Amino acid sequence: MEWFSAPDYWLSRLVFQRALAALYLVAFVGAALQFRALIGERGMLPVPEYVRYAPMRRAPSIFQLHYSDRFFACCAWAGAVLSAALLGGAADHLPLWTAMLWWAVLWALYLSIVNVGQTWYAFGWESLLLETGFLAVFLGNERAAPPVLVLWLLRWLLFRVEFGAGLIKIRGDECWRRLTCLYHHHETQPMPGPLSWFFHHLPGPLHRVEAAANHVTQLLVPVLLFTPQPVASAAAGLIVVTQLWLVLSGNFAWLNWLTIALALSAVDFSALAGPHPLPAPPLWYEVLVIAATVLVLALSHRPVRNLLSRRQAMNRSFDPLHLVNTYGAFGTVGRVRYEVVIEGTDERVPRPTTVWREYGFRGKPGDVRRLPRQFAPYHLRLDWLMWFAALSPAYARPWFGGFVERLLENDRDTLKLLRGNPFPDAPPTYVRARLYHYTFTDWRQLRSTGAWWQRRYLREYLPPTRLSTTDVPAERV
Structure with a gap:
């Protein structure tokens, strides 16, 4: 033929x-x-x-x-x-x-x-x-x-x-x-x-x-x-x-x-x-x-x-x-960018003066001074799902709690997915998540501050949370 x-x-x-x-x-x-x-x-x-x-x-x-x-x-x-x-x-x-x-x-x-x-x-x-x-x-x-x-x-x-x-x-x-x-x-x-x-x-x-x-x-x-x-x-x-x-x-x-x-x-x-x-x-x-x-x-x-x-x-x-x-992509385009920022502290009791340290991700925006990186065609799966989590907690419900739990344990495999661990010596006692509105800076702001992003705090996404024990239930402050 x-x-x-x-x-x-x-x-x-x-x-x-x-x-x-x-x-x-x-x-x-x-x-x-x-x-x-x-x-x-x-x-x-x-x-x-x-x-x-x-x-x-x-x-x-x-x-x-x-x-x-x-x-x-x-x-x-x-x-x-x-x-x-x-x-x-x-x-x-x-x-x-x-x-x-x-x-x-x-x-x-x-x-x-x-x-x-x-x-x-x-x-x-x-x-x-x-x-x-x-x-x-x-x-x-x-x-x-x-x-x-x-x-x-x-x-x-x-x-x-x-x-x-x-x-x-x-x-x-x-x-x-x-x-x-x-x-x-x-x-x-x-x-x-x-x-x-x-x-x-x-x-x-x-x-x-x-x-x-x-x-x-x-x-x-x-x-x-x-x-x-x-x-x-x-x-x-x-x-x-x-x-x-x-x-x-x-x-x-x-x-x-x-x-x-x-x-x-x-x-x-x-x-x-x-x-x-x-x-x-x-x-x-x-x-x-x-x-x-x-x-x-x-x-x-x-x-x-x-x-x-x-x-x-x-x-x-x-x-x-x-x-x-x-197949199809971006049938709807968002007008606003939300980001979930996850933080931890090693203080035994969170107070208004508590110092919270932020977890950095490899790809998703976090530090406003960090220029976004090129990863494709490599796929950062956790970073992508965090984008969906910011759109609605419903997207994250099956896995977000497990993610926070592993941060509270300093789980080695989970931390490998992140850019760094702000608690290298011992796990944090509390972890919280906050929702921010992110926007790109303009040329003037970039020159004066060196920041690629600017962000504005919107609301609490997850209140301070710690691991439960046999004597003390999971506590949110």
Whole structure:
């Protein structure tokens, strides 16, 4: 079947696979370094407790069969090693079926993590990585030319990512229709980056241009992905440029980088790379690719219905394997930035004169003089959830109490997620949380004070709290 293969896209496949392997590596390393405090045996939302009421059919995972912190760490680090080897091109030197199995193992390992990760893994880029990773299983290696069907499925995925994000904006916050959302977004986004302050202070007309360009790139350009070359390559290039702009303006884990990888799979690099003879694919491979294509198309009806619905859902998986999902981001943009600031004291009895020491986070705003850092594509899960906690205590109810308890214990794994421990010698006796309103400073304030932020105290978020004992109940002052 000559129509089955697209040998001119051999370099597109190589670039895409290397980029995907790099993002898998980031995801597995992040899981290995953060899981103990978040979902470990003594974590805020422990996996053993979760799998007791989440059946295998709803959350398929190898951790349904067995869980221990050591086993989870082995799986996460194994995923990181396998990803690093793929990044180095190891799969291209193996038989086709072995390379496919390698990609499938990565997908299964990360699916197992996501399906027990609970709220810490409830982000659209988790499903996007899994859906992309599933398609990568059928993309093959140097033992066969890239299959046309999988290349089209990657474009179909990219279309849903971009078009879904465009629709949710147009249907959502009226500031997107008025082109004014970016007056606020750079300041109120979950985790600003080192350039976000500068993006925020761009002239108002340029913010309107940003918003209009976003609508063009997400609602019109994706349609061009299905046109002949070189138009499809040009459309993919525009998406790459837009995503790089987003990379510079904030921290969105690997969402932008994975979107870039998908866009690069649609670029025809044949003019740069030249011919690269590849063997004809075996029959069994063709059958598997066709079967996978039929499955994806069959499962696409619910995401399509969601796209067409006036009640479009944002970032939803319709099956426990995360095979075909719906995507969207920032249908609503906040006008005000709230931050929960956590403090502790080692005084035995809190008084009005008590000195409280603040816990610093790695990514989320805290110290007003600290320039926001760049972390993406690495994902700081606790920092992101703290942004939601500031919006409403309901978002934090399942885990915030456990977080405070671990601070009162000076729990080593929890403190590793923070920038520093203000109580290195002994745990604090009390911990409290306060809600602040944060805004970027202007140029004059920055020059005179050196502060990137200014903040105003709003109210108590959690009163001073200490650990309970057998004799003394948990006390709030």
